[in-house]
Amino acid sequence: MNNFEYYTPTKVVFGKGTELETGALIQGYGCKKVLVHYGGGSVKRSGLLDRICQSLESSGIAYITLGGVVPNPHLSLVYEGIELCKKEGVDFILAVGGGSVIDSAKAIGYGVTNPGDVWDFYEKKREAEACLPVGTVLTIAAAGSEMSDSSVITKEDGWIKRGYSSNFSRPKFSVMNPELTMTLPEYQTMSGCVDIMMHTMERYLNRVDNMELTDGISEHLIRTVMKNAQILLNEPKNYEARAEVMWAGSLSHNGLTGCGTDGGDWATHQIEHELGGMFDVAHGAGLAAVWGSWARYVVSERPERFAQFAINIMGVEASGSDMETALKGIEAMENFYRSVNMPTSLKELGVEPTEDQLKEMAEKCSYWGKRTIGCVKVLDGEDIYRIYQDAK
Amino acid sequence: MNNFEYYTPTKVVFGKGTELETGALIQGYGCKKVLVHYGGGSVKRSGLLDRICQSLESSGIAYITLGGVVPNPHLSLVYEGIELCKKEGVDFILAVGGGSVIDSAKAIGYGVTNPGDVWDFYEKKREAEACLPVGTVLTIAAAGSEMSDSSVITKEDGWIKRGYSSNFSRPKFSVMNPELTMTLPEYQTMSGCVDIMMHTMERYLNRVDNMELTDGISEHLIRTVMKNAQILLNEPKNYEARAEVMWAGSLSHNGLTGCGTDGGDWATHQIEHELGGMFDVAHGAGLAAVWGSWARYVVSERPERFAQFAINIMGVEASGSDMETALKGIEAMENFYRSVNMPTSLKELGVEPTEDQLKEMAEKCSYWGKRTIGCVKVLDGEDIYRIYQDAK
Numbered sequence: 001m002n003n004f005e006y007y008t009p010t011k012v013v014f015g016k017g018t019e020l021e022t023g024a025l026i027q028g029y030g031c032k033k034v035l036v037h038y039g040g041g042s043v044k045r046s047g048l049l050d051r052i053c054q055s056l057e058s059s060g061i062a063y064i065t066l067g068g069v070v071p072n073p074h075l076s077l078v079y080e081g082i083e084l085c086k087k088e089g090v091d092f093i094l095a096v097g098g099g100s101v102i103d104s105a106k107a108i109g110y111g112v113t114n115p116g117d118v119w120d121f122y123e124k125k126r127e128a129e130a131c132l133p134v135g136t137v138l139t140i141a142a143a144g145s146e147m148s149d150s151s152v153i154t155k156e157d158g159w160i161k162r163g164y165s166s167n168f169s170r171p172k173f174s175v176m177n178p179e180l181t182m183t184l185p186e187y188q189t190m191s192g193c194v195d196i197m198m199h200t201m202e203r204y205l206n207r208v209d210n211m212e213l214t215d216g217i218s219e220h221l222i223r224t225v226m227k228n229a230q231i232l233l234n235e236p237k238n239y240e241a242r243a244e245v246m247w248a249g250s251l252s253h254n255g256l257t258g259c260g261t262d263g264g265d266w267a268t269h270q271i272e273h274e275l276g277g278m279f280d281v282a283h284g285a286g287l288a289a290v291w292g293s294w295a296r297y298v299v300s301e302r303p304e305r306f307a308q309f310a311i312n313i314m315g316v317e318a319s320g321s322d323m324e325t326a327l328k329g330i331e332a333m334e335n336f337y338r339s340v341n342m343p344t345s346l347k348e349l350g351v352e353p354t355e356d357q358l359k360e361m362a363e364k365c366s367y368w369g370k371r372t373i374g375c376v377k378v379l380d381g382e383d384i385y386r387i388y389q390d391a392k
Numbered sequence: 393m394n395n396f397e398y399y400t401p402t403k404v405v406f407g408k409g410t411e412l413e414t415g416a417l418i419q420g421y422g423c424k425k426v427l428v429h430y431g432g433g434s435v436k437r438s439g440l441l442d443r444i445c446q447s448l449e450s451s452g453i454a455y456i457t458l459g460g461v462v463p464n465p466h467l468s469l470v471y472e473g474i475e476l477c478k479k480e481g482v483d484f485i486l487a488v489g490g491g492s493v494i495d496s497a498k499a500i501g502y503g504v505t506n507p508g509d510v511w512d513f514y515e516k517k518r519e520a521e522a523c524l525p526v527g528t529v530l531t532i533a534a535a536g537s538e539m540s541d542s543s544v545i546t547k548e549d550g551w552i553k554r555g556y557s558s559n560f561s562r563p564k565f566s567v568m569n570p571e572l573t574m575t576l577p578e579y580q581t582m583s584g585c586v587d588i589m590m591h592t593m594e595r596y597l598n599r600v601d602n603m604e605l606t607d608g609i610s611e612h613l614i615r616t617v618m619k620n621a622q623i624l625l626n627e628p629k630n631y632e633a634r635a636e637v638m639w640a641g642s643l644s645h646n647g648l649t650g651c652g653t654d655g656g657d658w659a660t661h662q663i664e665h666e667l668g669g670m671f672d673v674a675h676g677a678g679l680a681a682v683w684g685s686w687a688r689y690v691v692s693e694r695p696e697r698f699a700q701f702a703i704n705i706m707g708v709e710a711s712g713s714d715m716e717t718a719l720k721g722i723e724a725m726e727n728f729y730r731s732v733n734m735p736t737s738l739k740e741l742g743v744e745p746t747e748d749q750l751k752e753m754a755e756k757c758s759y760w761g762k763r764t765i766g767c768v769k770v771l772d773g774e775d776i777y778r779i780y781q782d783a784k
Contacts, residue, residue, distance in 0.1 A: 001635055003407025008400055014651070015395025213616045213636050213643070220608035227604075243393055244605050247651065251605070256648075259406070259639065 001211050001260040008254045010147045011173040014247065016239075018177045019137050022052050022094070023059030025173050029133055031092035034063040035085055037105045038096045039070065043139065048180060052096055052137060064088055069097065072276045072283070073104040075119060075155040082111035082118065085132070095136045095171075098192075099143020099152075099283075105134050106151035106169040122153055122162035131168035137175045140184060141246040142192030142284060144199055144253025146174035154277050160364060161277030163269075176250070178242035186236065190340045191284030193229040193245060197222050198287045199252040203264035205295075205305060207375050211260035218257040219312045221248050229340050267374030268294045271387060274361035279351045288342040289349040293390035295330045298377035299323070305376075306330065346391050358388045393603050393652040400646045402539045403565040406639065408631075410569045411529050414444055414486070415451030417565050421525055423484035426455040427477055429497045431462065431489045435531065440572060444488055444529060456480055461489060464668045464675070465496040467511060467547040474503035474510065477524070487528045487563075490584075491535020491544075491675075497526050498543035498561040514545055514554035523560035529567045532576060533638040534584030534676060536591055536645025538566035546669050552756065553669030555661075568642070570634035581628065582732040583676030585621035585637060589614050590679045591644040595656035597687075597697060599767050603652035610649040611704045613640050621732050659766030660686045663779060666753035671743045680734040681741040685782035687722045690769040691715070697768075698722065738783050750780045 013021055026034060034056060036049070043049045044067075056063050066081055084090070085108060095105035109132035111118035121128050136146045145151065149170050152163040181189070204210070204218045225248045228241040235241065251257070258264060271294060272286040281289075299306050303322040310316035310329020314336075318325050334344045343349040353361070365373065366381035373379050379387070405413055418426060426448065428441070435441045436459075448455050458473055476482070477500060487497035501524035503510035513520050528538045537543065541562050544555040573581070596602070596610045617640045620633040627633065643649065650656060663686060664678040673681075691698050695714040702708035702721020706728075710717050726736045735741040745753070757765065758773035765771050771779070 001407075001632060003410065004404075006404040006406065009403075010399075011401075012396075012398040014398065015393075018395065211636060211639060212620075212632075213613065213640055216612035216616060217609050220612060221605065224605045224608060240393055240603075243652070244603060247603060248605055260635070 002208055002262055004259045004261075006255050006259055007167055008147055008170070008256075010171045010254070012147070012176060012250065013173060014176045016177060016179060018175050019048065019051060019180065020055055022135070022137055022175055023055035023057070023061055025175070026056065026061055026092060026094065026135060027059050029092055029172060031133070032062065033088060033090050034061055034092045034094050035081065035088075035090040035108070036063050036065045036094050036096060037069065037081065037101055037108070038065070038067045039098070039101050040067070042183075043096055046183065048137070048139065049096060052094070063094070064090065069101045069104045071100050072154045072161060072280055073100040073107075075153050078104055078107040078111060078118060078153060081108035085112045091132065093132050093134045095134060096139070098138065098140025099145040102134070102136050102143070102145035102171070103151040103153060105136075106131060106145070107153050108132070109134050109169060119155060121164040121166075128164070128166050128168055131166065134169065134171045135173045135175075136171050137180075138246070139180045140188065140192055141181055141242070141249040142195040144196065144249050146171055146176065147250045147254035150253070152273070159277045161273040163273070174250070176246055178239055178246045181242050181246060182237045186233065186341065187285070188282065189232055189236065190229060190342050191282040192249070193225050193340065194284035194288045194337065194342055196245065196249045196252045197225050198268060198284070198291070200257040202266050202268060203258040203261055205302070205309060205376055206262050206264045207302065208262045214257060214259045214261065221252055221257060222313050224248055226336055233340055262375060265375045267298075267379055270365055270373045271384060274365045275346075275349075275351065277364070278353075278357065278361060281349055281351060285343055285349055288337040288344060289346055290387065290391045292330055292334045292344050293387050296327075297383070297387050297390065298374065299326050299330065301377045346388075353388070358385060361388060394600055394654055396651045396653075398647050398651055399559055400539055400562070400648075402563045402646070404539070404568060404642065405565060406568045408569060408571060410567050411440065411443060411572065412447055414527070414529055414567055415447035415449070415453055417567070418448065418453055418484060418486065418527060419451050421484055421564060423525070424454065425480060425482050426453055426484045426486050427473065427480075427482040427500070428455050428457045429461065429473065429485055429487050429489075429493055429500070430457070430459045431493050432459070434575075435488055438575065440529070440531065441488060444486070455486075456482065461493045461496045463492050464546045464553060464672055465492040467545050470496055470499040470503060470510060470545060473500035477504045483524060485524050485526045487526060488531065490530065490532025491537040494526070494528050494535070494537035494563070495543040495545060497528075498523060498537070499545050500524070501526050501561060511547060513556040513558075520556075520558050520560055523558065526561065526563045527565045527567075528563050529572075530638070531572045532580065532584055533573055533634070533641040534587040536588065536641050538563055538568065539642045539646035542645070544665070551669045553665040555665070566642070568638055570631055570638045573634050573638060574629045578625065578628065578733065579677070580674065581624055582621060582734050583674040584641070585617050585732065586676035586680045586729065586734055588637065588641045588644045589617050590660060590676070590683065592649040594658050594660060595650040595653050597694070597701060597768055598654050598656045599694065600654045606649060606651045606653065613644055613649060614705050616640055618728055625732055654767060657767045659690075659771055662757055662765045663776060666757045667738075667741075667743065669756070670745075670749065670753060673741055673743060677735055677741055680729040680736060681738055682779065682783045684722055684726045684736050685779050688719070689775070689779050689782065690766065691718050691722065693769045738780075745780070750777060753780060
């Protein structure tokens with residue numbers, strides 16, 4: 001077991017009707033003006049945005065709004081948000097939406113409080129020294145950004161998708177009403193479930209022997225998401241299932257399932273980021289499409305760990321070697337993805353990259369040869385290219 | 393599933409050698425003078441106090457010390473600490489010890505920042521509006537006070553033990569090195585394990601259908617503590633087992649295992665508090681001594697929930713009615729307590745109260761008829777008296 005830090009300062013307010021508490025929650029931070037940040041029209045059409053604004057008004061909180069965040073949120077809107085916040089004296093950002101909106105809010109928060117170009121942080125050129133306080137009203141269970149230190153932004157010039165993590169950006173509070181996720185289309189719901197599972201799977205499949213406590217929590221969390229994803233396939237308005245998935249989404253990426261690990265192997269996320277950047281696919285679906293290829297490429301480095309995954313999570317019966325059990329586990333997870341209509345190849349994802357595009361993604365993912373990714377097996381650009389090939 | 397709030401702002405720094413980071417951690421809070429609060433001689437004898445003080449000195453942090461905290465910490469020392477902090481201009485309290493020291497630190501923190509008698513909060517006469525920032529270096533895995541909002545203090549005048557909970561007192565950081573718990577005597581180690589288990593059991597055995605995610609985390613946490621308690625019986629210096637128990641102690645009482653519940657049934661804790669107040673027994677041992685009597689007294693109200701407990705935690709095979717399975721689960725838990733040399737009756741606890749003392753405890757516990765306790769079955773003074781009788 002490794003030493004670890006665990007820091008989750010976000011106050012979670014979870015359950016039915018909780019979005020009405022938003023105004024009262026913000027009041028506690030003594031801010032002067034709030035930027036309400038959101039995405040497309042769904043929060044408007046559903047009336048959620050109105051309810052939130054009414055909650056702010058009845059708490060006497062001044063605010064302005066900025067919508068238009070898209071999935072794989074764009075750097076250009078982040079720049080626009082930064083300018084707006086500076087001009088208007090905004091000192092608190094309320095993100096109403098899913099991970100893309102929250103990530104965009106965090107990026108704006110960095111840009112307002114730090115000098116220079118905010119993209120520097122995402123390019124790992126320097127570290128942020130502050131972030132505006134961010135609160136969230138979550139409408140999509142997926143990214144875990146409502147409790148995490150992460151933010152992922154796409155720079156349109158070159159379609160480069162990069163993540164940056166800092167404790168400064170952990171939301172002050174997150175309001176989570178599972179009812180708000182009930183109208184999500186099936187594809188987005190299932191894509192969210194995959195993203196949630198992957199946040200724990202990437203911590204779980206690593207090089208050390210974790211804490212037993214962490215392993216059991218992780219195994220139960222993944223099984224719970226799988227079970228409830230299948231319920232939601234038939235009953236998208238099942239409150240209990242929506243709630244299980246939503247809370248799993250936060251616990252999966254707030255650090256809990258990483259305690260005592262070596263930090264995990266984030267290669268699948270990094271491999272998907274290039275897909276998201278270039279083809280604008282749904283993040284979770286992209287993860288499902290490449291995970292099996294990644295897993296088969298690296299499994300021989302840690303067959304015993306993949307065997308534990310197979311037995312404790314996928315319910316595979318141990319038989320023969322660890323490697324045999326491990327491979328059955330990978331297959332079982334791909335079968336699960338198929339069962340919830342998620343892709344297990346690029347083709348099923350609806351993406352058919354040219355040879356040049358595959359090479360370009362592999363180059364971008366390895367920062368043009370300047371970095372390797374992963375820890376179960378350390379992957380360079382050539383390895384990444386092969387995984388993209390296998391995933392076609 | 394119920395709506396819930398979850399708020400755990402404590403930064404956890406966990407693992408070998410982490411106590412050396414204490415000075416650097418405190419530096420981040422910009423305080424002027426620290427009170428280093430501790431208990432008996434063990435932290436002195438072990439050299440831990442010296443290491444902590446050196447860490448403060450090398451970070452340029454001014455401090456004073458106040459030792460002498462006893463198990464079931466006394467109100468008189470809290471008053472002394474409050475006076476000392478006010479006189480010396482202390483603005484941060486570092487608790488070096490177990491739950492008693494941390495609870496005493498929190499009480500001092502309330503007393504310094506709120507007008508009037510600090511005991512008012514523990515008597516539920518009014519609410520605290522602030523608390524000095526508290527940090528901890530944990531040396532006993534048990535109370536969970538290192539991440540919780542709780543503090544339990546004993547007023548010597550009448551030997552009244554009362555708890556008070558407020559988010560203001562959640563520690564800013566907690567340093568947890570499992571190695572620091574290795575020299576604890578077996579009785580204290582096992583007593584700590586029972587306390588940790590009970591913090592989740594009291595949340596788990598309640599009146600609602602919890603979240604499945606919460607239930608599975610709770611079940612795994614309790615099983616993990618049981619398994620590692622038995623390892624520590626034979627190998628008290630097993631680092632991995634100490635670490636599992638220590639981290640379970642924090643997760644068990646930071647709110648995680650209560651998410652989506654009705655808050656749980658805290659009757660066993662409240663029944664034990666009177667024992668602790670009157671006879672100064674080890675808290676966890678006291679809980680073990682009365683739990684079985686409480687469980688049998690209330691089980692008929694929720695046999696299906698106790699049956700789930702029996703099957704998923706105690707490994708009992710379901711057979712016959714829920715009630716039969718439930719009773720086997722209670723027996724199995726008592727057998728576990730015995731297996732780690734914990735008492736399952738007052739006599740085994742070493743306490744033989746007179747009839748008058750039993751009545752006095754029941755009266756105190758029901759606030760002289762002014763409150764009931766528990767939710768699985770709501771208990772009045774007469775019920776509490778019968779449970780003490782059954783536990784003899």
